Amino acid sequence: MRILIVEDATRLAALLAEALAKHGFASDRAPTLSAANDALAAAAYDAIVLDLGLPDGDGLEWLKRRRSASLPPVLALTARGTLTERVAGLDAGVDDYLTKPFAADEVAARLRALLRRPGPRAAPILSAGPISLDVAARRATVSGAALDLSRRELDLLELLLRRAGAVVSKDAIETALYSFDSEVTPNAVEAIVSRLRKHLDEAGVQGVLHTIRGVGYLLEDRT
Amino acid sequence: MSPRSLGGRLALGLGLVAVLGAFVLLGLVALEYVVGSDEPLTAMQLAHEVADHVVAPLIILLGLVAVAGAMVIRSGLRPLTQAAIDVDRAAQTAPRGVRIDHNALPAEAQPFAAAVNRLLARLDAAAEAQEAFAADAAHELKTPLTILSLELEKLPGEVAKGLKDDVAALSRLVDQLLLLARLDAQSAAETPRELIDPKNIATDLISALAPIALKSSRNLAFEEVGETTFLGRREAVTAALRNLVENALRATPEGGTVTVIAGPGPRLAVRDEGPGLSPERVAELSKRGVRADHASPSGAGLGLAIVARIMTAHGGALSADAQRRELTLDFNTLEGTRP
Numbered sequence: 001m002r003i004l005i006v007e008d009a010t011r012l013a014a015l016l017a018e019a020l021a022k023h024g025f026a027s028d029r030a031p032t033l034s035a036a037n038d039a040l041a042a043a044a045y046d047a048i049v050l051d052l053g054l055p056d057g058d059g060l061e062w063l064k065r066r067r068s069a070s071l072p073p074v075l076a077l078t079a080r081g082t083l084t085e086r087v088a089g090l091d092a093g094v095d096d097y098l099t100k101p102f103a104a105d106e107v108a109a110r111l112r113a114l115l116r117r118p119g120p121r122a123a124p125i126l127s128a129g130p131i132s133l134d135v136a137a138r139r140a141t142v143s144g145a146a147l148d149l150s151r152r153e154l155d156l157l158e159l160l161l162r163r164a165g166a167v168v169s170k171d172a173i174e175t176a177l178y179s180f181d182s183e184v185t186p187n188a189v190e191a192i193v194s195r196l197r198k199h200l201d202e203a204g205v206q207g208v209l210h211t212i213r214g215v216g217y218l219l220e221d222r223t
Numbered sequence: 224m225s226p227r228s229l230g231g232r233l234a235l236g237l238g239l240v241a242v243l244g245a246f247v248l249l250g251l252v253a254l255e256y257v258v259g260s261d262e263p264l265t266a267m268q269l270a271h272e273v274a275d276h277v278v279a280p281l282i283i284l285l286g287l288v289a290v291a292g293a294m295v296i297r298s299g300l301r302p303l304t305q306a307a308i309d310v311d312r313a314a315q316t317a318p319r320g321v322r323i324d325h326n327a328l329p330a331e332a333q334p335f336a337a338a339v340n341r342l343l344a345r346l347d348a349a350a351e352a353q354e355a356f357a358a359d360a361a362h363e364l365k366t367p368l369t370i371l372s373l374e375l376e377k378l379p380g381e382v383a384k385g386l387k388d389d390v391a392a393l394s395r396l397v398d399q400l401l402l403l404a405r406l407d408a409q410s411a412a413e414t415p416r417e418l419i420d421p422k423n424i425a426t427d428l429i430s431a432l433a434p435i436a437l438k439s440s441r442n443l444a445f446e447e448v449g450e451t452t453f454l455g456r457r458e459a460v461t462a463a464l465r466n467l468v469e470n471a472l473r474a475t476p477e478g479g480t481v482t483v484i485a486g487p488g489p490r491l492a493v494r495d496e497g498p499g500l501s502p503e504r505v506a507e508l509s510k511r512g513v514r515a516d517h518a519s520p521s522g523a524g525l526g527l528a529i530v531a532r533i534m535t536a537h538g539g540a541l542s543a544d545a546q547r548r549e550l551t552l553d554f555n556t557l558e559g560t561r562p
Contacts, residue, residue, distance in 0.1 A: 009370065011370050015373040016373065018377075019377075053362050079361040079362040099365075101365055103372065104373055104376055214426070215426045215430060215443070216426075
C-alpha cells in the first residue's frame, strides 16, 4: 500500500511515515500542494493523508479542484475538527477526518478502513485481526479455519468488517440485512449479532464484537 | 411625554409657539379695538368682540394645529420605529452582518445609523478575528503536540506512558481553551439556534468516542426516555455533552459503562460508574471560570466550567445527582420553544 502524506510540518510527516511503515504502508511526503500535484502525476497512490492548512493553499480548496480527476481516498488531518468543518470537508470530498493530536495506530486503522470501503478500489478480502472474509466467495475464516455462517451472519460480518474499529448503527444493520417489505422483529438484529458472536467465540476470538447499547455494534480492528 | 422623547420635544415646541402666537394676536387685536375705534367700547363690548372674532377662530385653529402636529410627528418618527423592528427581526435570523437600512431613515437620523452600522461591522470583524485566532492557535499548538506524541510512541517503558498521559491532558486543555474562544466568538456573533434532536447528538457522539473508550476497557450506552427536540446550538450542545462523557469515562473504573440518557423533556444526562460528584462540588467546579491553574483530582477541571457556560448561554442548567451518579443538562423549554 502506497500512501501520499501531504503535510507541511516536515518532522510530523517524517514521524508519521516512519510509524506507518511499521503497519506496512510505504509513504511519500509532499510539504506543499504543488509538491502533491507532482507526486500524484508521477505515481499511483492507494490513499492520501492530507493536512488541511498548507503554506501554498487550503487543502479543501485543492481537493475540490482535484476531485474532477479521480483521486484515491483522502484522510484529512485537522487541528480543529468542529462539526461545521467536518461537514465542509465531507462536501469537498474528504473520506475521513482525524483531529490532531493523533496516535499513529489510529492513522493506520483509518487508512485500512478507507481501503476497505466498497467501490472500484475495494479489496476482495476483508480482514480485521485474525478474522477475514472473501467477499465474492462468501467465505469467512478465523486464522485460516473456516467459519460456518448463515447468509445473514455473513452479511453482518461483511458490514462490520468494512467498518471495523467504528460503530455500525443498528439502523444501518437493519437496512442492510432486510429489504423494506420484510418484517423485522425488534430484536432480530440482536439475535443475529449474538449468533455471530457465538461463532467467533467458538473459533477462539473473544470479546471483539462489542455492543454499544442503544446505538449499535463495533468489531474491534486488532492488528 | 418625557423631555427625552423627540416627539415630546416637538409637541412641546409646537404648543409653545401656538400659545405665544395666540396671545400676541389677542393683544394686537385688543389694541386695535381700543386705539382705532371712534367711540370707545365698554370693557364688556370689547370682551364680546374679541371672543367672537378672535378667540373662537383661534381655538379652532389651535385644535387643528394640535391634531396635524401629532400626525406629522408620528409619521416623521415612524421610520425609526420600523428600523428598530427590522433590526430586531434580522438579528434573530441572521448570525452576522446585520445592518440598519439607512436609506429608509430620515436624513437627520442617517449619520447616526451609519455610525451604528460601522460599529456593527467592527463587532463582526472582532468576532471573526477571534474565531480565526482560535483556528490559528489550534493549528500552531496541535502540530507540535502531535509530533511530541508520535515521538513518545516510539519510546518504551513506564516513563513514556506517563509522558503520553501528560501530552493527552495538555491536548485536552488546548481543546477546551479553544472551545471557549469559539463559544465566545459564537455568542458575540449571535449564532442562530436550530432544531436539535438529542438522540441524534448522543448517538453521534457515542459512535465517535466508543472506539477510544473500548480501547481503555470502558463501554458506552444510550437510553432514550421519551422522544424530544429543542432549539439550541448544535455544536455547543455537542461540546457540553462531550465534556460530560469524557469526564465520566475518566471517572469510571475499567470494565464500567458510561450511559447517556436523552429525555424526558429537553434534557441530556450522563451516568457514570465512578464515585459521583456532589451537587456542591459541581457548583464549585462550574464556578471556577477560565482558570487553568488548578488540576482537579477528579479530572473535571475546566470541563465543567465550560459546560456550565454553555448551559447558561442556552438558558439552561447543569445539575448533579450524586446518588444516581448522574450529571444532567437541562435545556430551558421556554427559551427552547421560542423560534
